[in-house]
Amino acid sequence: MNPLTYEKATSSADALERHDGDAAKFLGAGTNLVDLMREGIATPTRLIDVTGLAQGIEEQSDGGLRIGAGVSNTAVADDTTIRAEYPALSRAILAGASAQIRNMATVGGNILQRTRCSYFYDVAGSRCNKRTPGEGCDAIGGFNRAHGILGVSDSCIATHPSDMSVALSLYDAVINVEGDQGTRSIPINDFYVLPGDTPDIENQLNPGELIVSVDLPAPSANRRATYRKVRDRASYAFALVSVAGSLIIEDGLVVDAGISLGGVAPKPWRATEAEAAIVGSPPIEETFRNAAQIALADATTQPGNVFKTELAQRVIVAVLQDLAGDAQ
Amino acid sequence: MTIEINNQPYDLPDDARISLLDFMRERLELFGSKKGCNQGACGACTVLVDGERILSCLALAAQYDGRSVTTIEGVANGDELHPLQALFVENEGMQCGYCTPGQIMSGIALKSELERGAPSNVSADLTVAPRMSRDEIKERLSGNLCRCGAHNGIIDAVAAYVGGEEQ
Ligand SMILES: Cc1cc2nc3c(=O)[nH]c(=O)nc-3n(C[C@H](O)[C@H](O)[C@H](O)COP(=O)(O)OP(=O)(O)OC[C@H]3O[C@@H](n4cnc5c(N)ncnc54)[C@H](O)[C@@H]3O)c2cc1C
Ligand code: SF4
Ligand code: FES
Ligand code: FES
Numbered sequence: 001m002n003p004l005t006y007e008k009a010t011s012s013a014d015a016l017e018r019h020d021g022d023a024a025k026f027l028g029a030g031t032n033l034v035d036l037m038r039e040g041i042a043t044p045t046r047l048i049d050v051t052g053l054a055q056g057i058e059e060q061s062d063g064g065l066r067i068g069a070g071v072s073n074t075a076v077a078d079d080t081t082i083r084a085e086y087p088a089l090s091r092a093i094l095a096g097a098s099a100q101i102r103n104m105a106t107v108g109g110n111i112l113q114r115t116r117c118s119y120f121y122d123v124a125g126s127r128c129n130k131r132t133p134g135e136g137c138d139a140i141g142g143f144n145r146a147h148g149i150l151g152v153s154d155s156c157i158a159t160h161p162s163d164m165s166v167a168l169s170l171y172d173a174v175i176n177v178e179g180d181q182g183t184r185s186i187p188i189n190d191f192y193v194l195p196g197d198t199p200d201i202e203n204q205l206n207p208g209e210l211i212v213s214v215d216l217p218a219p220s221a222n223r224r225a226t227y228r229k230v231r232d233r234a235s236y237a238f239a240l241v242s243v244a245g246s247l248i249i250e251d252g253l254v255v256d257a258g259i260s261l262g263g264v265a266p267k268p269w270r271a272t273e274a275e276a277a278i279v280g281s282p283p284i285e286e287t288f289r290n291a292a293q294i295a296l297a298d299a300t301t302q303p304g305n306v307f308k309t310e311l312a313q314r315v316i317v318a319v320l321q322d323l324a325g326d327a328q
Numbered sequence: 329m330t331i332e333i334n335n336q337p338y339d340l341p342d343d344a345r346i347s348l349l350d351f352m353r354e355r356l357e358l359f360g361s362k363k364g365c366n367q368g369a370c371g372a373c374t375v376l377v378d379g380e381r382i383l384s385c386l387a388l389a390a391q392y393d394g395r396s397v398t399t400i401e402g403v404a405n406g407d408e409l410h411p412l413q414a415l416f417v418e419n420e421g422m423q424c425g426y427c428t429p430g431q432i433m434s435g436i437a438l439k440s441e442l443e444r445g446a447p448s449n450v451s452a453d454l455t456v457a458p459r460m461s462r463d464e465i466k467e468r469l470s471g472n473l474c475r476c477g478a479h480n481g482i483i484d485a486v487a488a489y490v491g492g493e494e495q
Contacts (some may be wrong), residue, residue: 098471
């Protein structure tokens with residue numbers, strides 16, 4: 001790790017002022033950044049600790065919730081309102097990492113954690129367009145069991161590893177950021193950008209912009225939601241495929257459906273066409289199968305991850321059937 | 329900048345790169361917390377900060393200014409073992425012992441997490457406090473690996489420590 005300075009920001013304005021260029025980086029708990037610095041993938045010389053800012057979870061006048069960027073993953077998952085009104089968010093966080101890491105990790109850092117593509121991590125031995133633009137991608141043609149099948153490009157097939165963000169996508173969360181140009185609010189479903197031929201650009205944040213909070217819209221009555229993660233072992237592993245799903249059923253018909261996929265794309269993948277195909281239909285297996293096919297219609301696979309197309313469809317169907325069963 | 333470790337105050341290192349784990353092991357000669365992977369994957373470096381378990385290998389020491397850390401060296405009462413230490417002996421919760429300090433720190437934190445009603449990935453109903461079960465303990469200990477495969481003894485020890493109904 002290169003030599004660096006550490007300082008603790010006292011307010012968001014203070015954090016922005018201290019962030020004086022590319023050599024500076026905001027620090028959450030460091031569970032991803034410290035690792036990336038040790039590997040020489042991130043090389044900041046000035047760390048600005050922002051964990052002390054924005055610590056609360058507050059109810060908003062519109063019935064929604066505002067979660068501070070510095071709140072720990074555990075505090076979000078444990079929150080009684082979130083457990084009751086946004087259960088897929090609690091479940092997604094609890095399905096990720098370990099209790100120790102969730103105690104440390106912050107909401108802001110979780111959203112901005114980088115891919116776990118092993119070639120991205122292998123600085124000495126592998127080519128990676130995300131790390132070194134234009135170099136090539138050793139995952140294409142390599143071991144790509146963990147890689148993406150939707151929204152990927154010829155330059156990069158990495159997935160975004162966050163479980164939490166998949167649930168935030170289901171709930172149409174909005175990310176509030178502050179920067180030198182002022183504040184803005186970015187829906188999470190627009191926040192991450194697809195790799196195209198610039199996989200080093202992963203989201204809409206400008207250099208030096210700070211995530212200050214995340215807003216959850218008011219919960220909808222009668223909406224049932226959950227999160228299911230499939231991985232190579234029962235716990236403490238990143239997703240092969242995960243699904244955050246929701247349904248509202250009235251008089252035997254689905255009036256609202258939500259599907260967001262993790263482990264398959266460079267961002268939480270909202271399957272909006274599949275959702276639309278469910279609305280107005282009865283909550284039966286045939287409806288869900290049809291939707292699952294639509295969700296995966298554009299999948300482009302590699303030899304190592306070809307299984308994900310079928311797996312993702314099955315998990316979508318299973319999640320929606322569970323939710324439909326619960327509603328009866 | 330000071331940090332309290334097992335009720336003793338220490339000055340934090342000037343070099344901001346030093347992890348809490350390296351600070352404890354290499355500067356303070358507190359060798360109880362182990363370095364298994366140094367990347368968050370094994371749990372051997374688990375310590376408590378203000379009562380909550382964290383991984384000291386991914387923590388920069390400087391971030392813990394003013395906080396209170398408990399390590400395996402701080403859990404016994406003189407020559408009297410901590411109850412969970414005694415249960416590890418009784419239940420043969422170890423072979424080589426390398427993962428044991430982390431397992432014990434995790435087990436201690438796990439009990440208070442269950443007591444405050446924190447849910448886990450295997451809790452069936454998020455709206456009520458989780459019911460103690462072997463599956464709950466397994467899930468909650470999944471961040472602590474044991475290369476020797478002493479897991480059954482470890483789970484027995486922690487189950488006896490948290491008490492409640494066995495399933
Ligand atoms: C062994 C292991 C297993 C894991 N398993 C999972 C898993 O199964 N599922 C999962 O979802 N995650 C998993 N994780 C990842 C973990 O969730 C992330 O490391 C964590 O959420 C990052 O949060 P942090 O606060 O530590 O961020 P940091 O590491 O401090 O920061 C991450 C990035 O965010 C930036 N940043 C932080 N806060 C802000 C802010 N407020 N504004 C702007 N920029 C900011 C930093 O500059 C940095 O670039 C795992 C991690 C490990 C080590
Ligand atoms: S998939 Fe993306 S992150 Fe992985 S090696 Fe290729 S370019 Fe790099
Ligand atoms: S040494 Fe910290 S988790 Fe392995
Ligand atoms: S007892 Fe040897 S690693 Fe657990």
